[in-house]
Amino acid sequence: MAILRFNQTNFNFRFLEPHNIKKAMVVSAALILISIGSLIVQGLNFGLDFTGGTLVEVGYEQAADLEKIRAQLSAGGYADAVVQHFGTDKEVLIRLGVHADKKNDVLSNEVLALLRADGATIKMRRAEFVGPQVGKELVEDGGLAILYTLIGLLIYVTLRFEKRFSVGAVVALVHDSLITLGFFSLFQWEFDLTVLAAVLAIIGYSLNDTIVVFDRIRDNFLKLRKGTPTEVMNISINQTLIRTLVTSITTLLVVLALFFLGGELIHNFAAALIIGIIVGTYSSIYVASAITLKLGLTKLDLMPVEKEGEDMDDLEQMP
Structure with a gap:
């Protein structure tokens, strides 16, 4: 048929x-x-939402260079940082893994200091910590x-x-x-x-x-x-x-x-x-x-x- x-x-x-x-x-x-x-x-490969860690959002006056930011963080001992634009090319979201030896405020301040080392004007938007539990x-x-x-x-x-x-x-x-x-x-x-x-x-x-x-x-x-x-x-x-x-x-x-x-x-x-x-x-x-x-x-x-x-x-x- x-x-x-x-x-x-x-x-x-x-x-x-x-x-x-x-x-x-x-x-x-x-x-x-x-x-x-x-x-x-x-x-x-679970992200920060599942593994825990620190999330830092910063704002630049000009368009941010993500590769440069990654290099700055890697040189400062944060090679595991995930860096990406958030909303606009002036806003940057940084995800860090769990650093049990450092408190959240200390960690975010260190990150901000590393990024400001070359004289860039950067504002802290927020810093959040997600616990492993x-x-x-x-x-x-x-x-x-x-x-x-x-x-x-x-x-x-x-x-x-x-x-x-x-x-x-x-x-x-x-x-x-x-x-x-x-x-x-x-x-x-x-x-x-x-x-x-x-x-x-x-x-x-x-x-x-x-x-x-x-x-x-x-x-x-x-x-x-x-x-x-x-x-x-x-x-x-x-x-x-x-x-x-x-x-x-x-x-x-x-x-x-x-x-x-x-x-x-x-x-x-x-x-x-x-x-x-x-x-x-x-x-x-x-x-x-x-x-x-x-x-x-x-x-x-x-x-x-x-x-x-x-x-x-x-x-x-x-x-």
Whole structure:
């Protein structure tokens, strides 16, 4: 039976043919294994939000030279300092690791003195200290936030669709989150609260894309009664392909602008979203839909359940 007979688009990609699913599963398995291995061996490079330390914000009269500031701090014994613009090129944010031998006010004054050594006019905007215990609690709370999100989405998809759909959707969300975390672990990019927010945003984005595909699959299972499950799901994915690509590309354009033009403060946030959008678009087809198909979904699973005696009630109401 030709798939084009049912298709309402010009696309006829056979995404869920067995050989294509096998190739996709090999790619996904490899990425997940690399991600888990890196997370076990290297872990995440947690930022100041999680590890604790001191944050110092200073203001210059002229545009600040970040490379010069880094050199000044490194020469003064603060080689671990993270320096970035904050808001404008005159405002500078400096993140320092934990220095247990120095109090917060002493540390911030030393940093200010190092930067003023060449005669520059600098004003202290603020100095904040994040304790290691607070950082540890944030790590735990962040992990629980992701876990609770996945559980809540599992319940939502189960209630809205069918249990096979919910399994496919949640596996896809775990897949996307793990691969995103794997990239940050593998390349040791800094993982802070903004990146955690990006991971949660990725979960929402990926689920939205998956639900659009699932909605069309559910509708087509009831309309295309002569099609096999593989045919019906391929048709559904092709019918939603334009919507998926347009949404992904337009979102990527915005995130790429943030990545290249948004400054260091949101650089890793944008990087996480870029990875998540690409992986999430892929997983909607080759993880969520493929797993749902492999679990044996048929049109009988989606047929509305008839209540006992419903036919008799209809007959009694007839004139």
